[in-house]
Amino acid sequence: xxxxxxxxxxxxxxxxxxxxxxxxxxxxxxxxxxxxxxxxxxxxxxxxxxxxxxxxxxxxxxxxxxxxxxxxxxxxxxxxxxxxxxxxxxxxxxxxxxxxxxxxxxxxxxxxxxxxxxxxxxxxxxxxxxxxxxxxxxxxxxxxxxxxxxxxxxxxxxxxxxxxxxx
Amino acid sequence: xxxxxxxxxxxxxxxxxxxxxxxxxxxxxxxxxxxxxxxxxxxxxxxxxxxxxxxxxxxxxxxxxxxxxxxxxxxxxxxxxxxxxxxxxxxxxxxxxxxxxxxxxxxxxxxxxxxxxxxxxxxxxxxxxxxxxxxxxxxxxxxxxxxxxxxxxxxxxxxxxxxxxxxxxxxxxxxxxxxxxxxxxxxxxxxxxxxxxxxxxxxxxxxxxxxxxxxxxxxxxxxxxxxxxxxxxxxxxxxxxxxxxxxxxxxxxxxxxxxxxxxxxxxxxxxxxxxxx
Numbered sequence: 074x075x076x077x078x079x080x081x082x083x084x085x086x087x088x089x090x091x092x093x094x095x096x097x098x099x100x101x102x103x104x105x106x107x108x109x110x111x112x113x114x115x116x117x118x119x120x121x122x123x124x125x126x127x128x129x130x131x132x133x134x135x136x137x138x139x140x141x142x143x144x145x146x147x148x149x150x151x152x153x154x155x156x157x158x159x160x161x162x163x164x165x166x167x168x169x170x171x172x173x174x175x176x177x178x179x180x181x182x183x184x185x186x187x188x189x190x191x192x193x194x195x196x197x198x199x200x201x202x203x204x205x206x207x208x209x210x211x212x213x214x215x216x217x218x219x220x221x222x223x224x225x226x227x228x229x230x231x232x233x234x235x236x237x238x239x240x
Numbered sequence: 241x242x243x244x245x246x247x248x249x250x251x252x253x254x255x256x257x258x259x260x261x262x263x264x265x266x267x268x269x270x271x272x273x274x275x276x277x278x279x280x281x282x283x284x285x286x287x288x289x290x291x292x293x294x295x296x297x298x299x300x301x302x303x304x305x306x307x308x309x310x311x312x313x314x315x316x317x318x319x320x321x322x323x324x325x326x327x328x329x330x331x332x333x334x335x336x337x338x339x340x341x342x343x344x345x346x347x348x349x350x351x352x353x354x355x356x357x358x359x360x361x362x363x364x365x366x367x368x369x370x371x372x373x374x375x376x377x378x379x380x381x382x383x384x385x386x387x388x389x390x391x392x393x394x395x396x397x398x399x400x401x402x403x404x405x406x407x408x409x410x411x412x413x414x415x416x417x418x419x420x421x422x423x424x425x426x427x428x429x430x431x432x433x434x435x436x437x438x439x440x441x442x443x444x445x446x447x448x449x450x451x452x453x454x455x456x457x458x459x460x461x462x463x464x465x466x467x468x469x470x471x472x473x474x475x476x477x478x479x480x481x482x483x484x485x486x487x488x489x490x491x492x493x494x495x496x497x498x499x500x501x502x503x504x505x506x507x508x509x510x511x512x513x514x515x516x517x
Contacts, residue, residue, distance in 0.1 A: 085286070092365040092376070093293040097301060103370045122253040129257035130278075133264075137279040138286070138410070139367040139374045141402050141418045144265030146369065151261055155254040187371060194269040203417075203438025204371075211370050 076233050077123030083229070084111050084131040092138055103210045106180065108135060110215055110222045112150050113179045116157025117172070119230065128154035142194060149186040153179045176219035177212045184208030280405040283376075287408055290365040290376065298503075306332055340503075347504055350394035354469060359383050359507040361391075361409065366499070373416035373436055374399075375499060379507065380407040388467060390508040396473035396496030397421060397461060398505050409507065414474065414495050415442050422465040423474050425451075426458040434459060434474050434493055442475060444491035453480050453491055469508060 087107040115124035132150030361379035399413040415436035463470025479492035
């Protein structure tokens with residue numbers, strides 16, 4: 074419980090980063106999606122009920138801060154968590170190098186989910202063409218950042234588990 | 241039964257979250273989600289953090305700018321460089337104070353041309369997603385801000401308020417594909433809708449092929465949408481393409497306001513605004 078709560082606080086901090094500091098990076102219109110990386114990490118290394126709810130809540134938080142319609146990112150992040158969790162049960166995805174590929178694929182899943190939901194609920198003219206470029210750029214950036222974020226999260230998780238064992 | 245639930249608890253909770261988000265989406269899309277119970281709490285928790293983080297981000301940005309300004313003085317000796325850096329920091333502070341002063345003066349002057357009761361607000365966060373062009377302001381319903389109000393600066397249109405809590409307001413920017421502003425081409429009075437697009441930046445839509453539109457034409461709000469007061473600059477035409485097929489021209493627009501260079505904005509009260517129109 075304490076670990077899940079700590080992870081959620083980390084998620085909120087990552088969102089703060091996403092809405093402020095990361096806009097300073099020279100990546101054009103693309104903002105690195107650290108929340109997605111966290112959801113993938115949860116799906117791979119910390120698959121709990123708390124993590125599933127956490128993915129939903131973090132997606133919802135992104136919706137509250139940036140999305141024109143509530144539920145878009147909540148849906149996408151929940152789907153990403155579920156997809157990664159189900160995949161990790163049947164395929165060995167825990168190698169550090171593989172983590173980047175998993176994040177890349179998860180980002181593509183998120184993009185596809187957003188397009189699907191966007192098309193159904195918002196029906197914006199000519200949305201498709203621009204969206205593909207965004208999906209690819211966002212997926213690449215997330216994949217590049219994934220190993221670093223994973224290493225930090227794993228270190229934090231190990232530290233918290235150590236404290237729990239000691240207590 | 242209990243064993244099944246226990247065994248598949250993660251799967252079931254994930255499916256529950258998916259269904260819940262779809263329910264929220266459907267309700268929000270139909271406009272039935274009047275009271276969002278979690279959003280205001282989240283924003284209430286995050287508001288002070290956002291303000292602090294944004295202030296730090298602005299400082300880092302300033303430092304980056306200062307650093308690039310100082311890059312040319314590398315050949316000078318250490319003492320002089322230190323002195324210059326010190327002076328530069330002081331100068332930056334003074335420039336920043338002067339710039340803030342100028343901005344606020346411009347804002348005040350501009351405000352006098354707008355309907356009374358406009359609210360001045362600061363941008364405290366940018367969009368957390370590459371997919372949406374939005375920002376968060378530090379004023380909310382407690383300050384009289386309501387959903388649907390226009391957000392402008394002396395330079396032009398910024399966007400429209402799409403969600404409000406007591407102390408914050410979410411603004412959908414002009415460059416977002418979900419936004420649309422009714423505009424007039426200042427030179428020819430041709431009408432169209434300025435909207436964002438993910439692939440071409442900001443575009444002017446629904447302008448007939450027969451209309452005379454040229455690069456450099458300025459676009460101003462028409463006032464017909466009942467949101468933006470008439471005559472506020474929206475942007476400048478930067479590219480016009482008449483496709484071989486189709487009723488309309490493809491027109492790309494450079495928005496008048498760059499969010500990266502904006503810190504304060506004005507929120508125009510919709511009811512007052514409508515009175516004016």
